[in-house]
Each structure stands twice: as structure tokens, then as C-alpha cells.
């Protein structure tokens with residue numbers, strides 16, 4: 480309902496949309512705010528606040544509840560006009576548009592063919608590619624090296640994640656084989672690690688923001704009401720509520736109602752963009768990951784769905800690595816979402832990446848909430864550079880640490896041939912797992928090369944002289 484009101488206002492300009500800092504005194508007040516499923520942009524538990532985008536009606540509602548509020552921006556329309564809104568809408572300023580990202584990542588793939596592989600790991604509802612770049616020596620081969628995954632733009636209005644991912648791709652490629660400290664580091668990581676980077680998980684939402692909604696659209700563009708076209712007052716799924724671990728555990732921070740900004744989708748993994756990340760994880764099997772979001776300047780660990788942590792020793796490992804990253808490079812608070820940003824949410828990427836340990840090994844996945852606004856000082860390159868400085872060393876650190884978590888003489892892969900279909904033709908999509916696994920040499924127990932995974936089931940792949948052999952199928 481809240482989403483509905485806001486969107487109508489955005490379209491009709493019937494009233495101003497405000498960016499309001501909402502303070503809570505206690506847990507009861509916090510939960511009363513959260514029960515409205517407001518459009519939360521950021522939050523900090525240490526300061527007891529949320530930044531919420533709201534219309535006048537919602538503002539009055541909160542006011543009547545006795546909530547203390549501080550209006551940061553009274554009229555978002557005006558704000559964007561004055562701050563160069565047209566610039567944001569036309570080409571995102573210093574941030575990447577989707578096509579700018581595509582152009583650059585293709586250029587890099589052509590320029591550095593020996594250490595990169597560019598893959599389309601899935602397609603959005605509007606048939607835009609979800610692009611993933613693998614950076615490693617012998618990129619066409621699965622070499623059984625420690626693996627890291629970095630993603631940006633699950634949420635369409637959080638462009639800094641794309642900037643950070645693209646910077647890291649460039650940094651690795653440009654420094655590979657070069658003399659000096661950065662050269663040594665990049666060369667080591669490229670040679671000894673497999674690094675997967677997905678700059679834009681949500682191409683439809685991101686592209687939508689290039690021309691609409693003041694750059695404030697969050698979800699993808701699923702046609703929730705099946706009326707054949709996209710309407711912003713009802714459509715879209717929150718991709719960071721659609722992952723399959725404890726999906727829909729409760730309705731806190733994750734809504735069953737399509738118009739809400741945190742709508743989790745009709746079922747776990749219902750969204751093609753999230754399916755793409757799932758299949759990438761199933762095959763690449765990263766030990767470490769950072770999913771980039773904004774904003775709040777915090778480092779998030781699991782669990783998202785409850786105010787608790789993974790069991791030992793993982794709790795200690797998670798927090799110790801977060802402490803290292805915070806202490807050395809950005810000074811951000813860290814912990815689970817409840818203790819840092821002030822609300823729990825189920826169906827989030829990190830819970831699944833860590834918690835799902837059956838179809839793939841566990842992955843120490845973090846969410847970084849970068850910065851202090853979505854469109855941080857557009858055209859101020861210094862802020863983007865500072866945010867890159869706050870995050871790039873963390874990726875390098877986690878990639879080094881990934882070695883500690885590797886015990887992958889065996890890989891387990893669950894193949895689900897009917898999981899993804901072209902949403903127009905309903906034909907099964909050729910999935911990246913097949914492509915990836917076929918680029919390695921796969922043999923069945925009798926030593927015969929397997930060309931395709933025709934049957935769904937569990938495949939155990941055993942490392943044998945730089946190739947995997949299938950131990951057994953069931």
C-alpha cells in the first residue's frame with residue numbers, strides 16, 4: 480500500500496515525496512515503523528534511525544504515532560532538479576549506465592582474453608543479459624582454485640556497486656603482470672584464484688532508473704499482475720528477498736504484497752536474475768563473496784532472517800574477517816542486519832550463499848552498504864574513488880583468505896534441467912552450468928567423456944590432474 484501511494488505520487492506529482500530520517504526510541508517503536516513496510520533507504524541501529532522515502536500521508540501517519548522525524552529532503556522532485564537530476568536521469572553522471580557497463584566489460588574481455596571470460600549467466604524479464612566476468616589465468620577452465628564472487632546492483636538504485644565491480648575488474652586486468660606491489664598482488668590473485676564479478680544483477684530495474692523514478696526504483700520488473708506491461712505501482716520483486724534460504728520466514732523486512740518495495744516474489748528463486756546468481760554459485764562455488772549495496776556504511780553478515788549468527792566456528796570467522804576489513808579500510812560497523820541497520824530480512828543473498836550447504840559448499844558472503852546516499856554527489860568523482868578505496872582492499876583480503884576455506888578435492892553439483900525457461904517461448908534455456916562444466920573435462924566413472932547433463936540429479940565431480948571426473952551420478 481505504501482509503495483502504491485508513493486508511486487502514484489511520483490507519477491502524478493500530486494504531493495511531494497520526502498526523504499525523512501525517522502528515529503525510534505525503543506524496540507516497540509522500531510517494530511511499529513517496520514510493520515508499515517516503508518521504503519527504507521538506509522538505517523543505523525547505533526543511531527536508532529531509518530532513512531525513509533515517504534509521501535505526505537505516510538508522514539502524517541508516522542507523526543500521529545508520535546514518531547520523531549527529521550525531513551532531509553522535502554521535495555525529491557525539486558531536489559533532483561536542483562542537484563542535476565536531468566544529468567542523473569540521462570546518463571547517471573559519473574556512474575555507469577547499463578550500456579556503458581556493457582561496452583566497457585566487452586572491451587576489457589577483448590583486451591585481456593587470456594585472463595578474462597565474459598559470460599551471460601541469465602536473462603532478465605525484458606531479455607537483458609546478466610553479465611558475469613571471470614578473471615583468472617586459463618579462464619576457460621575450472622581450475623579448482625579458491626574462488627571469490629562480487630556482485631553489484633541487486634537493487635536498481637544502488638549504482639555504486641557497479642562502479643566498485645568495474646573498478647576491480649579493471650584493476651586486476653591492468654595490474655596483471657606488472658612490476659611493483661599492485662602488480663604482484665593482481666598477478667598472484669589472477670594466477671591463484673578464480674574471481675567472478677557481476678556488476679549489475681538487476682539490468683531491468685537499473686535501466687528503468689535511467690529514465691524514470693528519479694533514480695529511486697529498487698526492484699526488478701516482474702509483471703506481478705500479469706497485465707502485459709510494467710506498472711511501477713504494482714510490479715517488481717525485491718531481488719534481495721528472493722533467495723531460497725528461509726525465504727518468507729516471516730513478514731519483517733520482506734513482504735508478501737506485490738506493491739511493496741520489499742516484495743519477495745511469488746516463490747523462492749522465482750526471479751531469473753536470482754536464478755542466474757544461484758546457478759553461478761552452484762558451479763563456481765565461491766568461498767567468499769561481497770554483495771554491494773548502498774547505503775549506510777556498514778558491513779553485513781548473516782543471519783538476515785533472524786537476529787542471530789551462524790553457528791561456531793563460523794560466527795567467529797565471519798566477525799573476525801569483518802573486523803579486519805573495518806579496522807583497516809573503512810571503519811564501518813559490522814554485524815548481522817538486525818544489529819547494524821536495525822531490521823531483519825529473509826530471502827537475502829548472504830543467508831543463502833552461506834546457509835545453503837547442500838547444493839554447494841558454504842560461502843562467507845558479506846553485504847556492504849556503501850556510502851551515505853544512493854546517488855552520492857553526482858559528478859563528484861572523489862567520493863566514488865574514496866568508496867573504491869574503502870572496498871577494493873576488502874576484496875583482495877577476502878580472496879587471500881579464501882585459501883583457508885578450500886577443501887575442494889570434490890565438487891558437488893545439483894543439475895536442474897528444467898529450472899530455467901525462456902519466459903516467452905518457454906523453451907529450456909541453455910544454462911551456464913552446462914557451459915562451464917563442459918569447458919572442463921568431465922568423465923563418468925567408466926572414463927567416458929560426458930557431453931551433457933541430460934538428467935537432473937546430484938553430480939559429484941572429483942579433481943584429478945586439473946580436470947574433474949564424475950565420481951557418481953544419482
Ligand SMILES: [Zn+2]
Pocket residue numbers: 633634637719771772773
Ligand atoms: Zn540494496
